[in-house]
Amino acid sequence: MxxxxxxxxxxxxxxxxxxxxxxxxxxxxxxxxxxxxxxxxxxxxxxxxxxxxxxxxxxxxxxxxxxxxxxxxxxxxxxxxxxxxxxxxxxxxxxxxxxxxxxxxxxxxxxxxxxxxxxxxxxxxxxxxxxxxxxxxxxxxxxxxxxxxxxxxxxxxxxxxxxxxxxxxxxxxxLKRLLPAQIFSQMEFILQQENIEFEAAALKLLSRAADGSMRDGLSLLDQAIVYGNGKVPTEDVRAMLGTVALQPVDDLLIALAQGDAAAILDKINEIANLTPDFSDVLQQMLQILHRVALIQQIPTAVDHDFDIDMIAALASQLSPEDVQLFYQIGLVGQRDLSLAPDPRSGFEMVMLRMLTFKPVTLQQSPVQSVNIQQVTPKSPIKTVLSVVETVPRKEASVAVASGGESDWLSMIVAMKLNGMTREFANNCVLESIDDKVCTLIIDPDYIRSARSEEVLQKALQAYRGTPVNLVVKAKKTTIDTPAVQLTKEREDKQQASVDAINSDHNIQALKDHFDARVLPGTIEPV
Ligand SMILES: Nc1ncnc2c1ncn2[C@@H]1O[C@H](COP(=O)(O)OP(=O)(O)O)[C@@H](O)[C@H]1O
Ligand SMILES: [Mg+2]
Ligand SMILES: [Zn+2]
Known part of the structure; x- marks a missing residue:
């Protein structure tokens, strides 16, 4: 036939x-x-x-x-x-x-x-x-x-x-490139007409691999049918595409969110068995992190190309700071992957770096990355130089007014507060907390919102696991609020970055040989 x-x-x-x-x-x-x-x-x-x-x-x-x-x-x-x-x-x-x-x-x-x-x-x-x-x-x-x-x-x-x-x-x-969802439905329709068995996840992989082209998608589907001996199961498609199916990448991110190094190495091993292009894997990871960051800021920014449940799960497990950090490390890792002895070890190092610098507690030293724009007046070439280095950071001091057992700032982080509520909490000082009542102090000039206090009370309750009454006292205090601490810390970090740039001899060399200058206000710690 x-x-x-x-x-x-x-x-x-x-x-x-x-x-x-x-x-x-x-x-x-x-x-x-x-x-x-x-x-x-x-x-x-x-x-x-x-x-x-x-x-x-x-x-x-x-x-x-x-x-x-x-x-x-x-x-x-x-x-x-x-x-x-x-x-x-x-x-x-x-x-x-x-x-x-x-x-x-x-x-x-x-x-x-x-x-x-x-x-x-x-x-x-x-x-x-x-x-x-x-x-x-x-x-x-x-x-x-x-x-x-x-x-x-x-x-x-x-x-x-x-x-x-x-x-x-x-x-x-x-004519526009077709969306994975459009290619997916066409494949689904064709396979139903042809009476060919398939798994939806397999079509998902194929429709993404089609990269906007229906013809490429259908050619891949042809191949998959031959490969799967008349059927289209996910495992076969995964193996056939050689690229990594999204699931292991998701798993990897979840292991990362949980700070589980053993699971991370396990997953990398699993991925390596599919002989993927590791730069591709990193790329996928960056795309997912991008979606996660978007959804954390704008919960309605849903993109149906992605597994929404997984993105939502990651968005709730990772703090926005983690996401930014992982993205940054991944991006730099992408560039350096080709310099690594082999792609797999390069990839492992990127993942471990993410784990090492994951700001779980405030006591860890974060990665600091500094971007400088350097312009040489002699030529129109503008280079963007990026220096990544670790700077030891002062231990965050704790704002507890009296007898409080915990550190308010880390409680705020752990409660994963957002927007207004976080802003409000950052401006409070914890006076006391016990099984029934949490007492906070806020500056009388701060404009309060009942809604934020309500949300905060619920978050406290969830965090403590017991009903908690929130009492907010408006009075002046000499203790630094988290907001003040964060500002101070930011200023310290900024100063440390400026110092790092000013004492860097590569930059000094650029200045000496190319007449480079650091544009004021462009040094920023990340
Ligand atoms: N918009 C589309 N809707 C349905 N099938 C399409 C579409 N675009 C491409 N195809 C599929 O891909 C094949 C090649 O499409 P074609 O129109 O020749 O692409 P090109 O844009 O390269 O001219 C078609 O035979 C059809 O099976
Ligand atoms: Mg044509
Ligand atoms: Zn006719």
Whole structure:
């Protein structure tokens, strides 16, 4: 039996079957409806997003004898001949293989003759940017005075290589990359029609790997079916893609959130068995961290490309500071990965670095990274230099007014307070706390909000595991609030960074040899 590849077998035959690209389809249907077709269209976009497909559907719609809601009927002789690739008035050219001027000239010379069968002669010129300059001129001449019975449908992945003279005579449509979710549903639909068993997680992996191209996605699906012997299970797809399925990366992040070094090394081992590209793994990790950071700030910033439950779980387990730190370490690690003796050990070091500098308690020394912009007046080159170093940090002092058993600042961190409530808590001093009552002191000038106090009371209760009454006394105190401590610490850190930069001999060398100067206000500790 002949196996026809899925991408060909499932090429949409009418506008309704096209996935996505609504903006294009809608305009074309409107034009058909009002009989206002342009004589030349240019479809642009990356490979496998529907350029050729839409051009063929439009060619059919222009000539179909029995349009159904402006969709080609699929049964008239025009539609059938066109679908079978034997419609005489459709001239399809792949410019990539026909770039000589004579070819194009021959082709276009025939444009003046009336169509033999349909209403219009349609030229589809694929990869039109590959035409030579002479061929473009020949095309341009026809485009300038197109015979009324001719339509040009041009397609390209690279519109920048098309002369503006040609561009200006076309109505241009830019096709979008397809979303993983769109590719996923199409794969799901096709497999159901084909009666092929699959696991949803497998399709998730494939639709991401397709990288926005439906054709690439369907080719991967073809491969997966062969690999899985007629089925599409997740394990096989994972192995086939060789890239790491998201699950281990998620697990890795969760182990990191829990500070579990053994689990981290275990997971890396598991990932290594899939012989992945570790830089890819790191990339995935950065993408996840980015999502986590977004969702921590804007809880509604949900992206359906990601596993929402996992992102939410990480967002609640990691503090925003952790996320920023991991991201920063990952980013720098990405750059240094190629310098490591081998990618796996490089990756392990990045993960361990994240673990080492995870600011679980305030007593640990954090990583400090300093960015300096250095501008040389002699040349327009602007370099951004990034120095990463560890600076020992003063132990955070604790604000407890009297007899309190715990450190208010670390309680605030542990309660994972956000926004207004955190701000409020940072401005309080803990006077006392016991099984029933927590007493805080706040400056009488601070503008209080009942809502923050309510949220704080609930958080305290959750933190202590017992009902707690919150009493807030408005009075002056000489004890530093966490807000004051943090400001002081920030100033100390800032001063330490400035000192580090000023005493760095690499920077001194840059200053000496290139006339570099450190832009005031650009040194920032991270
Ligand atoms: N928007 C889409 N909707 C449904 N299938 C698509 C879409 N885009 C591409 N495909 C699938 O990919 C194959 C190749 O698409 P094609 O239109 O030739 O891509 P290109 O943009 O490279 O011209 C089609 O046969 C079809 O199976
Ligand atoms: Mg194409
Ligand atoms: Zn028809």
């Amino acid at each position: 002949n196996y026809q590849v899925l991408a060909r077998k499932w090429r949409p035959h009418n506008f309704t079957e096209v996935v996505g690209q609504e903006h294009v389809v809608k305009s074309l249907i409107n034009a058909l409806q009002h009989n206002r077709l342009h004589h030349a269209y240019l479809f642009t976009g990356t490979r496998g997003v529907g350029k050729t497909t839409i051009a063929r559907i439009l060619a059919k719609a222009i000539n179909c004898e029995n349009l159904q809601d402006f969709n080609p009927c699929g049964v008239c002789s025009v539609c059938r001949e066109l679908d079978e690739g034997r419609f005489l008035d459709l001239i399809e050219v792949d410019a990539a293989s026909r770039t000589k001027v004579e070819d194009t000239r021959d082709l276009l010379d025939n444009a003046q003759y009336a169509p033999s069968h349909g209403r219009y002669k349609v030229y589809i010129i694929d990869e039109v940017h590959m035409l030579s300059g002479h061929s473009f001129n020949a095309l341009l001449k026809t485009l300038e005075e197109p015979p009324p019975h001719v339509k040009f449908l041009l397609a390209t992945t690279d519109p920048h290589k098309i002369p503006v003279t040609v561009l200006s005579r076309c109505l241009q449509f830019n």
